[in-house]
Amino acid sequence: MKKMSLRTRVLTGAVAAAALGAGTFGAMSANASTPAAAPAAAVKADTADRNLQQSTHLTVAAATKAAQATLDAAQKENQRVSVAVVDRNGNTIVTLRGDGAGPQSPESAVKKAYTAVSWNAPTSELAKRLEQAPNLKDIPGTLFLAGGAPVQVKGAPVAGIGVAGAPSGDLDEKFAEAGVAALAK
Secondary structure (H helix, E strand, O other): OOOOOOHHHHHHHHHHHHHHHHHHHHHHHHHHHOOOOOOOOOOEEEEEEOOOOOOOOOOOHHHHHHHHHHHHHHOOOOOEEEEEEEOOOOOOOEEEOOOOOOOHHHHHHHHHHHHHHOOOOOOOHHHHOOOOEEEEEOOOOOOOOOOEEEEEEEEEEEEEEEEEEOHHHHHHHHHHHHHHHHHOO
């Protein structure tokens, strides 16, 4: 890439600033002379419409409750872990890094939670599927190690809980299941 001279950089910056200023002034002038538009009417959707679908999501309070129950279960066994709770779409709702948990554990917990909710199965079961389909591990954002558990409502996944940091995935998954169980209380 060719390096620009100081003069060229100064002139380019001045032109950009002038264009930005002119655009802002023009927008302000247009807004000052144009009357406010009437608010758009709300669009009503018929809930019987077959094009609509309702879904169930955890609240932040419920996700936090599950995450804290997970950390509490780990602390009872003197384990330093991180926990993540993701929604049905894999978006992180809450992440808690326990005292002394390793620096890799929050990211691993999110990936385990995402993997569990994506396949609606504990990640320990999914790790076994790698023998038949090793390319599963190549899906971005997933982690096929024990420690993730789905949260289900009527058999459908609504969230995932992932735990990372214990010396074994079995312990991670045990703590994740404690978080799922806390939601049933």
